[in-house]
Amino acid sequence: MLKAVIFDDEYIVTQGLRMMVDWSRYGIELAGTAADGLSALQMVRELQPDIVMTDIRMPGLTGLQLIEEIAKEMPDTACIVFSGFNEFEYIRKALKLGVIDYLDKPITLEKIDEAISRTIARIGYQQEHTQLKTQVAANKEALLEKATLDLLLLGAEAIPAWRLAYGEAEAKQVIGITILAATGKPDPLLEDHPSYRMVSFPYGKEWIMAVFHSKLPADELWEQLTVLSPQMQETVGSGQTYADLAEAGASLKEAVRALRYAVFLEEKGWTRFEPAEESLPKGLNEREEEIVFCMRTGNKEGLLRQLEEYKHWTEAERLSPELVEQEVLKLAYIGYQVAMEAGGEARTLVPHRELGEMSSRDRMFEWLREQMELLHNFMREDKHAAKHNAVEKALAFIEKHYLESFTLQEVAEHVGMNATYLSLLFKEKVGTSYIKYVTKLRMEQAKMLLHKGMLVNDVSKKVGYYNYRHFTELFKKYAGVTPGQFREGHVGGKTHEQAQEVEEHE
Incomplete structure (x- = not known):
């Protein structure tokens, strides 16, 4: 139901329209009346009506001034103006402000009926137009x-x-x-x-x-x-x-x-995992990516399941023995290269000639399963020594350079290991990720420098962050307060408001 309001300083007009017009017949609720422009504006803001009927001359604000405010704040509101002064200038200004209708007094039921009918039609058109624009925009986005x-x-x-x-x-x-x-x-x-x-x-x-x-x-x-x-x-x-x-x-x-x-x-x-030089073939499909992921993360159950699903795929695609042999060799090669990411030396694979002599798909995948299990076990057993040596070497590098700007790839190159594999080993041994570990070292150093009174911008650069906003967000997440608030809490005992002012100045 639409909502309407009537504004006129003549009591007989507001009460006459309230009593004589069957508003429900038009699907309209008469929500309120006012006798002056200021009260009218307040009522419009509170009720958000669909239709405003207003006299032009009222105390406080004129009807035209009221419509100007409505046009600024609620441009979709339909306005009808009526007045006893039949002057062209009033009509021109009212039309320029976008009023729907202009009625001369005395106001008759016939005039009101025509004005309301035109207004409802206009509102319906506007709503349809708005919906259509919304649908077009949504369809365009889709x-x-x-x-x-x-x-x-x-x-x-x-x-x-x-x-x-x-x-x-x-x-x-x-x-x-x-x-x-x-x-x-x-x-x-x-x-x-x-x-x-x-x-x-x-x-x-x-x-x-x-x-x-x-x-x-x-x-x-x-x-x-x-x-x-x-x-x-x-x-x-x-x-x-x-x-x-x-x-x-x-x-x-x-x-x-x-x-x-x-x-x-x-x-x-x-x-972001920085791109690294990898010996894996480019353009791996989803099944091959899944096998790589399971091997790197030590998920033997997932690895064997993926191999079985790969076998079923070759059956469904009715691949020839020659193509099956190529796929099996590719997977074996991928597994071998993933094992090599640890920096160790895996056992030599069965020669290509021997695989070619296998006559059945089942035998080829049985061989592949054996190879992948051996490689998985090799990685698991070799992890102890490799994990200790590589991660210890990485920790030493980080300890020495954590106040500088460096990447995971640079650390991986230093220890001679694939960056992705190093990040997984690091999490397994240290108990936290490489990023969180480095961030903690830097944040603790930042707290110490702020405690000594160093300016926030200088601390940001000192601990390896050349983006001031990034440093501020990280520090707030880590310490619960901004760097400026932390600094002022330890230097001079300033208030929270003063700390914010200092931080903004810095």
Whole structure:
């Protein structure tokens, strides 16, 4: 039901319209009346009516002044003006303000009926127009999400449809793409920036964010991720940035892979595994990626299950013995290379000739299962020595350089191990992830420096953070207060308000 109000300083007008008009017949509730402009404005703000009927001349605020305020605050409200002064200037101003109707006094039931009918029709049109615009916008957004997903899955062949959904003019400005994958819709969510536009949508169990860049390198994106990361309750993994949109699928795979390892390490916020030189074949399919993940994380049950599912896949696809042999050899090679990530020496695989002499699919996969179990056991047994040596070496490196800016990849190169595998070993031995460990060292050092009275910006750089906002967010998450508040709490005993002023000044 629509809501209407009547404003007039003549009591006979407001009461006459209240009593004589059957408002319910129009689907309208008469919510209130007022005799002056100021009371009328207050009533409009409180009741948020759909229809306002007002006299032009009233004490406090004139009807025209009232309509001006309504137009600013509630532009969708329909206004009807009536007056005993038949002057063209009043009519011109009223129409310029967008009133629906202008009625001369005396007001008759016939005039009111016509005005209300026209107003209801106008409101209905506006509502339909608004709904239509909302539906068009929603459909446009849905089409863009669908086109973006097709781009990630199909590559080059989906680019024309994506350009159409994205907007031909805007698409011409896109010079790169980065994909982010999250465990759920991040809060706070990344926002568009003059240098990039985001298209985000759910994809299976993940939340996907496709970032289309109009400027590279993507420094603004990394800065925003860095600053928002400490506030996020979801885990976010990022792929690499590609200049060719046809490579969007590769960025998606990298983002999902980074996300999966971050979840295993129980990391919240943004985690990026820096790209490293790996001996694994490029373009692994989902089954092969699953096998790699199970081996790296020591999940023997999952590994054997994946091998069995791979066997069933070859049966369903009715692959020839030659193709089965190729697939089995590829998996064996992948397993061997994953085992080598630990820096050790695994046993030599059965020669290719011997595998080729096996006549059945079952025998080939039986051989593969034996090889993978041996490699898994080798990794488990070798972990004790490798874990101790590599992690101890990594800890020594971190202890020496934690006040500098360095990456996990640099630490991995120092110890001679794959970065992903090192991060898994580190978590297993130390009990916390590499990122959390380094952050704790830096935050404790920062607390000591702040305690001595060093300026916040100087402390940020001193402990390896050249992004002041990122340091502030990390410190607040770690210590419960901002660096400025912590510093002032230990230097001079200033109040909380003074601490905030000092921090803002710094």
